[in-house]
Amino acid sequence: MKLTVFHRSYRFRQPFRTSGWSMESREVLLLHIASADGAHTGWGECAPLPAFGTETLAEAEQIVSDASAVLAACRVSPHECTEDLDAALPGLARSPAARFALESALLDLEARSRGMSVADFLGGQHRSSIPVNAVIGGGPPGEAARLATEAVREGFRCLKMKVGGGDLEHDLDRLRAVRSSVDPSVSLRLDANGAWDFGEAEEALRAFIPYDVEYIEQPVAAEAVDELAALTGMNILPIAADEAAHSPESVRVLLERRAAHVLVIKPMAMGGLRLARECVLLAREYGVDVVFTSLIDSSVGRHAVAQLCASLPDPLRPQGLATGRLFAEDSGRDVIVDGTFALPTETGLGMTPVLEGA
Known part of the structure; x- marks a missing residue:
């Protein structure tokens, strides 16, 4: 198999801000893997975000370069090549974005060669679309209300808003503005990105009770699992672990500790x-729901995650894949209608990236 790498930079419509950092564009690697005879191809995206604990772009580029020789010598079916890569490249386990891209491209190649979608290849539920939430960011009350109104008008029934970037009263003003601008049946999720210590988090949770919050993501730092478990046990509001759920090992710890209602x-x-x-599947054994989100990936990465979501058993909460709205430039186009991500009917990931003009 032959691996080709395309380095692309995609601008946001406006700077993407969260508590502690911001960025104006997304640097990604688009991976293209072709079968030995050139008859079939697959695409994957590597979008590292060190602020979330992944490798750097330079580290990803190195591991992807090392993977090229392994793929060239691979003689098993594409989806089995990930095991060869893991065995040959010890550093791949420490490069999750690169591993995601390589596996996605190999699964895309395998599924296309079989004439099926990646979702069908993964097995489980078959879906033509998945519900998604709209992101209304961390702007002032008027802007948050305007974005919420626009999202609901477009058919979204679930909104996600950043909190913790300023003082609590500012967040409460924004919550009041959003809740007064949309129907009470619209779900509202909050994301603090670990902005608070335990006392601040408890105060905020109690203050948010009147606003019918579906859940709040990562109220305390990712490493503060004891505090996260304590807040979950208090049952003030449903707690979701985000940054804390960064690996299979961390997920198992969170589940065993009963440290979140949602992952x-x-x-x-x-x-x-x-x-x-x-x-x-492990979380379901503990009665815990999982919501998948992008890592502010471009369209290739989002389509890979959408295929994963399409394979999951019911029930399925709205997923965090409507982030294409943030991009002024992108590797492709998502079809989102009435708050649902429409799965393409083509095989594999269902899309081929647009490389021109990036």
Whole structure:
């Protein structure tokens, strides 16, 4: 198999900000793997985000370069090549974004060669679309209300808003503005990105009770699992672990500790679609739901995660894959209608990236 790498930079419509950092564009590697005879190809995306604990772009480039020789010598079916890569490249386990991209491209290649979607190849439920939430960011009250109104008008029934970037009163003003601008049946999720210490988190959770919050992501730092478990046990509001759920090992710890009501998992940071899918099945044994989100990936990465979501058993909460709205430039186009991500009817990932003009 032959591996080709395309380095692309995609601008956001406006700087993407979260508590502690911001970025104006997304640097990604698009991986193209062709079968030995050139008859079939697959695509994957590597979008590292060191602020979330992944490798750097330079580290990803190196491991992807090392993978090229392994793929050239691989004589098993494409989806089995991931095991060869893991065995030959010890550093791949420490490069989750690169591993995600390589596995995605190999699964895309395998599924295309079989005339099926990646979702069908992964097995399980078959879906033509998946529900998704809209992101309304961390702007001032008026802007948050406007974005919420626009999202609901477009058919979204679930909104996600950043909190913790300022003082609590500012967040409460924004919550009031959003809740007063949309129907009470619209779900509202909050994401603090670990902004608070335990006392601040408890205060915020109690203050948010009147606003019918579906759950709040990562109210305390990712490494503060004891505090996360304590907040979960208090049952003030449903707690979701996001940054804390960064690996299969961390997911198992969170589940065993009963440290969250919901897990929010980014397959790009987890290291692959199949590892992420295993986490869902494990979480279901504990009665814990999983929501998948992008790592602010471009369209190739989002389509890979959408295929994973399409394979999952019911029930399926809205997933965090409507982030294409953030991009002024992108590797492709998502079809989102009435708050659902429409799965393409083509085989594999269902899409081929647009490389021109990036």
